[in-house]
Amino acid sequence: MLNRYRTKWTSRSGIVLLVLGAVALFWSPALAADAPLDQDQSLEAILEKLAQYRHNQNHDTVLELQAYIRAHRQTPAGRAECERLLLGLLQGEATADGKWEACRQLRSLGSDASVPVLAKMLMLEDTSEMARYALEKIPGTAADRVFLEALRSSSGKIRLGLISSLGHRGSGQAVADLARIGGGPDQAAAKAAVEALGRIATEDAAHSLIRFLGAEKEQLRISAAGSLLRCAETFRAAGETDLAFQFYRQLLGSDISISTSRAALQGLIAVSGDQGRDLILDVLKNENTGMHSAAIGMVPLTFDAADILPLCELLPRLPVQSRIQLISALSGFKNDMVLVTVIQALSSPDLDVRLASLHAVQKQGNAATARILIRHAARSWGVERAAARSTLWNLKGEAVDDAILASLSEEDDPALERELVRSVGERRIKRGKPLLYGSLQSPDSGIRLEAIRALSHLSEPQDLPFLIDRLLMLEDVTEQTELADTLAATARKISRPYARAGLVTNKLSETESEDDRRVLLMVLGKIGDDSSLRFLRQALGDQNPEIQEAAARALIEWPTAAARDDVFWIAETSTQPTLQVLAVRAYVRMVGMERFRLPEAVVGSLKAVLPLVKRPEEKMAVLGVLPQFPCPAALELAESFLEDASVEKEAQAAAAMLRCSLR
Numbered sequence: 001m002l003n004r005y006r007t008k009w010t011s012r013s014g015i016v017l018l019v020l021g022a023v024a025l026f027w028s029p030a031l032a033a034d035a036p037l038d039q040d041q042s043l044e045a046i047l048e049k050l051a052q053y054r055h056n057q058n059h060d061t062v063l064e065l066q067a068y069i070r071a072h073r074q075t076p077a078g079r080a081e082c083e084r085l086l087l088g089l090l091q092g093e094a095t096a097d098g099k100w101e102a103c104r105q106l107r108s109l110g111s112d113a114s115v116p117v118l119a120k121m122l123m124l125e126d127t128s129e130m131a132r133y134a135l136e137k138i139p140g141t142a143a144d145r146v147f148l149e150a151l152r153s154s155s156g157k158i159r160l161g162l163i164s165s166l167g168h169r170g171s172g173q174a175v176a177d178l179a180r181i182g183g184g185p186d187q188a189a190a191k192a193a194v195e196a197l198g199r200i201a202t203e204d205a206a207h208s209l210i211r212f213l214g215a216e217k218e219q220l221r222i223s224a225a226g227s228l229l230r231c232a233e234t235f236r237a238a239g240e241t242d243l244a245f246q247f248y249r250q251l252l253g254s255d256i257s258i259s260t261s262r263a264a265l266q267g268l269i270a271v272s273g274d275q276g277r278d279l280i281l282d283v284l285k286n287e288n289t290g291m292h293s294a295a296i297g298m299v300p301l302t303f304d305a306a307d308i309l310p311l312c313e314l315l316p317r318l319p320v321q322s323r324i325q326l327i328s329a330l331s332g333f334k335n336d337m338v339l340v341t342v343i344q345a346l347s348s349p350d351l352d353v354r355l356a357s358l359h360a361v362q363k364q365g366n367a368a369t370a371r372i373l374i375r376h377a378a379r380s381w382g383v384e385r386a387a388a389r390s391t392l393w394n395l396k397g398e399a400v401d402d403a404i405l406a407s408l409s410e411e412d413d414p415a416l417e418r419e420l421v422r423s424v425g426e427r428r429i430k431r432g433k434p435l436l437y438g439s440l441q442s443p444d445s446g447i448r449l450e451a452i453r454a455l456s457h458l459s460e461p462q463d464l465p466f467l468i469d470r471l472l473m474l475e476d477v478t479e480q481t482e483l484a485d486t487l488a489a490t491a492r493k494i495s496r497p498y499a500r501a502g503l504v505t506n507k508l509s510e511t512e513s514e515d516d517r518r519v520l521l522m523v524l525g526k527i528g529d530d531s532s533l534r535f536l537r538q539a540l541g542d543q544n545p546e547i548q549e550a551a552a553r554a555l556i557e558w559p560t561a562a563a564r565d566d567v568f569w570i571a572e573t574s575t576q577p578t579l580q581v582l583a584v585r586a587y588v589r590m591v592g593m594e595r596f597r598l599p600e601a602v603v604g605s606l607k608a609v610l611p612l613v614k615r616p617e618e619k620m621a622v623l624g625v626l627p628q629f630p631c632p633a634a635l636e637l638a639e640s641f642l643e644d645a646s647v648e649k650e651a652q653a654a655a656a657m658l659r660c661s662l663r
Contacts, residue, residue, distance in 0.1 A: 041064060041068070043065075043068055043072075043081070043082065043085050044085065046061065046064045046065050046068055047065070047085055047086070047088075047089050047102075049061045049064075050062075050065060050089065050094070050098045050101060050102070051089060051092065051093065051094035051095065051098050052094075052095060052098065053095055053097050053098040053101065054095055054097050055097045062101055065101060065105065066105075068082075069082050069105055069109065073109055079109050079111075080111075080113070082105070082109060083106065083109055083110060083111060083113055083114060084113070086102045086105055086106055087106075087113070087114060087117045089102050090102055090103070090117055090118075090121070091117060096126065096127075096130075099127065099130055100130050103118075103130040103131065103133055103134040104133070104134075106118070106134040106138070107133060107134045107136070107137045107138075108137065110134055110135075110137070110138040111138065111140075112138075112140055112142045112143075114134065114135075114138060115135070115138065115140075115142045115143050115146055118131040118134055118135050118138075118146070119131075119146040119149075119150070122135070122146065122147075122150045122158070122162070123150055123153070123154065123158065125157075125158070128157075128158045128161060129161060132161050132162065132164075132165045135147065135165065136165045136168050136169055141173070143169075144166075144169070144171050144173050144174070145173075147162055147165060147166055147169070147171065147174070148166075148171075148173060148174055148177060150162055151163065151166065151174070151177055152177065159186075159189055160188060160189060160192050163178065163181065163189060163192040163193050163196050164192060164196060166178065166196055166200075167192075167195060167196025167197070167198070167199035167200060168196075168199060170199060170200050170201070171200060172200060172202045172204065172205070174196070174200065175197065175200060175202065175204045175205050175208055176208075178193040178194075178196050178197050178200075178205075178208070179193070179197070179208040181193040182194045182197070182208070182212055182220070182224075183211075183212075187217065187219070187220070190217075190220055191219060191220060191223050194209065194212055194220060194223045194224050194227050195223055195226075195227055197209050197227055197231075198226065198227025198228065198229075198230040198231055199227075199230070201230060201231040201234040201235075202231075203243060205231060206228060206231040206232070206235075206243075206247050209224050209227050209228040209231065210228065210250055212224035213225060213228070213250075213251075213254040213255075213256065214254070214255070221255070221256070222256075222257060222260075225251060225254065225256040225257065225260045226260060228247055228250065228251055229251060229260055229263055229264055229267070231247055232244045232247040232248050232251070232264070232267055233267060235247070236267060236270065236271055241271040244267065244271045245268065245271045245272065248264045248265075248267045248268035248271065249268060251264035252264050252265060252268065258290050261290075261291065261294075262290075262291060262293065262294035263294070265283065265291055265294045265295060266294050266295075266297060266298050269295070269298045269302060270298065270301070276298065276302045277302055277303060277307065277310075279295075280295045280296075280298060280299060280302060280303075280311075281310055281311070281314065283295040284296070284311075284314055284318060284322065284326075285314070289319050289321075289322060292318070292319070292321075292322040292325070293321075293322070293325055296322065296325045296326050296329050297325075297329075299311065299326070299329040299330070300329055300332055303333070304333075305333045305334060305335045306335075308330065308333055308335060308337070308338065309337055311326065311330060312330065312337050312338065312340075312341040314326075315327070315330075315341055315345070316344070316345075320350050320352065320353060323345070323348075323350075323353050323356075324352055324353055324356040327342055327345060327353070327356040327357055327359075327360050328356060328359070328360065330342070330360065331359065331360035331363045331364060332363070334364070338360075338364055339361070339364040339365070339366075339369070342357045342360040342361055342364060343357070343361065343369065343372060345357040346358070346361075346372070346376060351383075351384060354384060355383070355384060355387050358373075358376070358384075358387045358388055358390075358391045359387070359391070361373065361391050362390075362391040362394055362395065365391065365395045365400075366395070366397070366399065366400070367397065367399035367400050367402065367403040368403070369395070370392060370395065370400050370403040370404055370407070371403065371407055373388050373391055373392040373395075374392065374404075374407065374416055374419045374420060374423070375416065376388040377389050377392065377419045378413075378415040378416050378418070378419045379415075389419075389422070389423075389426070392423055393423060393426040393427055400427075401427060401429045401431070401432075404420055404423050404424060404427070404429065404432070405424070405429065405431065405432050405435060407420055408420040408421065408424065408432070408435050408439075409435060414442075414444045414446065414447060417439070417442070417444070417447050418444075418446050418447050418450045421435075421436065421439050421447060421450040421451050421454055422450045422453070422454060424436060424454050424458075425450075425453060425454025425455070425456070425457040425458060426454075426457070428457055428458065429458075430458055432458070433455070433458050433459070436451045436454050436455055436458065437451075437466075439451035440452070440470065445476065445479070448479060449478065449479060449482055452479065452482045452483045452486050453482060453486070455467070455486050455490075456485065456486040456489045456490070459486065459489075459490040460490065460493060461490060461491070461493055461494050463490060464487065464490055464491060464503050465503065467483065467486065467487045467490060468487065468503060468504065468507055468520075470483065471483045471484060471487060471519060471523070472507075472511075472513075472516050472519060472520075480519055480522075481522075484519070484522050484523045484526055485526060487504075487523055487526075487527075488523055488526035488527045488528075491503075491504070491527045491529075492527065492528075497529065497530075498529060498530065498531040499529075500527050500529040501524055501527045501529035501531065501532040504520055504523050504524055504527065504532070505524070505532050505535055507520055508520045508521070508524075508535055514544055514546065514547065517539070517547055517550075518546055518547060518550040519550075521535075521536060521539055521547070521550040521551050521554050522550055522553070522554055524536060524554050525553065525554025525555065525556075525557040525558060526554075526557065528558055528559035528560060530560060530562045533555075533558075533562060533563060533566070536551045536554050536555050536563075536566070537551075537566065539551035540552065540555075540566075540569075540570075549576070549579065552570050552574065552579055552583070553579070553582075555567055555570065555586075556570070556579075556582045556583055556585075556586040557586075558586070558590070560590075560593070561590040561591070561593045561594050563586075563590065564587060564590040564591060564594075564605075567583045567586040567587045567590065568583070568587050568608070568609065570583040571583035571584045571587060571609065571612050572612065580612065581615065581618070584609060584612050584613060584618050585617075585618060585621060587609050588606065588609065588618065588621045588622055588625060589621070591605045591606055591609075591625060592624075592625040592628060595628070597629075599629035599630060599631035599633070599634060600631050600633050602625075602629040602634075603626070603629065603631065603633040603634050603637055604633075606622050606625065606626070606637065607637065609622075610622070616646040616647050619641060619644065619646065619647045619650075620647055620650050622637075623638060623641060623647060623650045623651055623653075623654040624650075624654070626638050626654050626658065627654050627657040627658055627661070630658050630661035630662055631662075632662070634658055635655060635658040635659065635662065638651055638654040638655040638658055639651070639655050641654075642655070
C-alpha cells in the first residue's frame with residue numbers, strides 16, 4: 001500500500017514540477033516587459049549591443065534599453081545621463097535600426113541638449129525620418145528653430161517630412177514659411193503645407209488658409225477647406241466660439257465641397273447660440289436642398305420641445321427627402337404639435353413619407369391614435385400595412401389596450417374589425433378574450449379567422465374544452481386547420497408533455513362521427529404528445545380510407561422521432577404517391593433528429609429508405625443529414641450519389657464536409 005501511495009505522489013509531483021517549470025519559463029526576465037534581462041548591466045553595455053542591433057534580431061537588447069531607461073528617467077540626473085549616452089550612440093558607428101531605437105527613446109526624454117545632434121541628421125536621407133520622429137516631441141523654441149532652418153534649405157522628400165513634423169508640433173512660428181510654401185509651385189509641398197497649417201490651428205494659420213480657398217488647383221482648395229474646418233473645430237473645442245464662428249462663416253461663403261460645407265454649417269449652428277434655430281429655418285427655406293440634411297441633423301441639439309412649432313409648420317413645404325429626415329428628428333420631441341404634424345403627414349402621396357410618419361407615431365402616439373392606425377392598416381397594403389400594424393402593436397400603455405377593446409365592441413366595419421381582432425392578439429390583451437369568443441360567431445369569415453389566430457396568443461389550457469367543441473362545430477376546412485393550430489398551441493402550454501393530448505384523446509374515444517375523428521386526429525399530429533401515438537396507430541388500420549389518411553398525415557407531421565418507424569411503414573405501404581413522398585421526407589427528418597445515436601446506426605436507417613427515394617428533393621434531404629453524423633459509412637453513402645447528375649453538387653458538398661470532419 002505504501003508503494004501505491006508513493007507511485008501516486010511521484011506522478012502528481014512530476015506534473016506539479018512540469019507546471020512550475022512552464023511558469024518559470026514564461027515568467028523569465030527575458031520575456032518580462034518591465035524588467036531588463038540583466039539588471040546589473042550598465043547603459044554603456046546595453047548601447048554597445050544596440051549599436052549592432054538589427055530589426056527582429058536580438059530583440060532582448062531593446063527590452064533591456066527600455067527597462068533601463070524606465071528605471072532611471074525619474075530623476076533629472078538620470079534623464080540627462082540617458083540622453084547623453086543615447087546621443088553618443090547617434091554620433092558614433094551604429095546600425096540604422098539601432099539609431100532608430102535611440103531616437104524612439106529621445107522622443108520622450110530628449111531636451112535642448114539633443115537638438116544639435118538631431119539637427120545634423122535632419123538633412124540626411126538615411127537619418128532624416130528618425131531625427132524628425134525624435135525632434136517632433138522635444139519641447140522648446142530650439143527644436144522649432146532647427147526645423148525652420150532645415151525647411152528653408154530642404155527639398156523633395158525631406159522637405160515634405162519637415163512640413164509634416166511642423167504641423168504635428170503645432171509650431172506657430174512656422175505659419176509664415178508654410179503659407180509661402182502653400183503658394184509655391186511644388187504641388188506636393190503646397191498640399192502638405194496647407195494640411196500642416198490646419199494642424200497648427202492658430203488664428204494666424206487660419207487666416208493664412210483663407211487665401212487658398214480660391215486656389216487654382218482643385219486639390220489645394222479641397223485641402224485648404226479641410227484644414228480651415230479643422231481650425232474652426234479646434235477653436236470651438238477650446239471655447240473660442242467667436243473665432244470658430246468667423247471661420248465657419250468664411251467656409252460657407254467659399255466654393256468648397258458639399259461635405260465640407262455641411263460640416264461647416266453644423267459647426268456654425270453649434271456656435272450660434274439661440275441664433276442657431278433661425279439659421280436652421282433659413283437653410284430649410286432655401287432652395288439649395290443640399291444643405292437641408294446638415295441643418296436637420298442639428299435640430300435635436302438646437303431646438304427644445306417648446307420652440308419647434310416653426311419646424312412643424314415648415315414640414316409640409318419641404319422636399320420629400322428633407323421631410324422624411326425632419327419627421328425623424330421631430331419624433332424625438334414629446335409635443336402634441338409634433339403628433340398632429342406626423343399624423344397629417346400620413347396622408348402624404350409619398351410612401352416613404354408615410355412610413356417615416358408611422359415610425360414617428362410609434363414614439364409619439366397615445367390611445368387617441370389607435371383608431372387612426374387601425375384605419376390606416378385596414379386601408380393600406382404591403383410594407384405600409386405592416387408598418388401601421390407594427391406601430392399600433394408597439395404603442396405603450398394600457399390606455400391603448402382600452403381604446404382597442406372599446407373600438408372592437410362598437411365597430412361594425414368588417415375591415416376595421418379584422419384589424420382590431422388581430423391587434424388584441426398581437427398586443428396580448430388578455431382582457432379581450434371574451435370579445436374574441438364573440439368574434440368567432442361573426443358572419444364575416446375573415447373576422448372569424450383573425451379571432452382564431454388571435455386566440456393562439458391568449459388561450460390557456462383551461463380553454464381547451466371550449467376550443468375542442470368549437471373545432472368540431474366548424475365546417476370550413478381553412479377555419480378547421482387554423483383552429484387546430486390554435487388548439488395545439490394551447491395544449492403545448494401544459495407543462496407536462498404527456499398530458500397535453502388527454503382531452504383530445506378522450507374526445508376521440510367518445511365520438512362516433514367520422515368527420516370528428518378525422519379532425520381530432522389532425523390535432524393530435526399538431527400537438528405531438530408521444531403518449532397519443534397509439535391512437536394514430538390504431539387509426540392506420542381503420543376501414544375508412546379518410547381516417548387512415550388523417551392518421552397518416554398526423555404521423556407525418558409528428559414533431560419528434562418517436563413516429564419514425566410509423567412513417568417508414570407508411571412510405572413502404574401507401575398507394576398514394578403524395579403520402580409516400582411526404583412519409584419519406586418525414587422519415588429522413590426524424591432520423592436526423594436522433595443526434596445521440598451511433599453515426600453508423602443513423603447511416604443504416606438512411607440506407608433502409610433509399611429504395612423508396614425516387615426524386616432529387618428526397619435525395620438532397622438524405623445528403624443534408626449525413627454531415628451531421630460523420631463516420632466512414634456516411635462518407636461512403638455520400639460518395640455513392642456522386643454519379644447521380646441530379647444531386648451531384650450536393651453530394652460533393654456533403655462528402656467534402658464529411659472528409660473534413662473525419663480528418
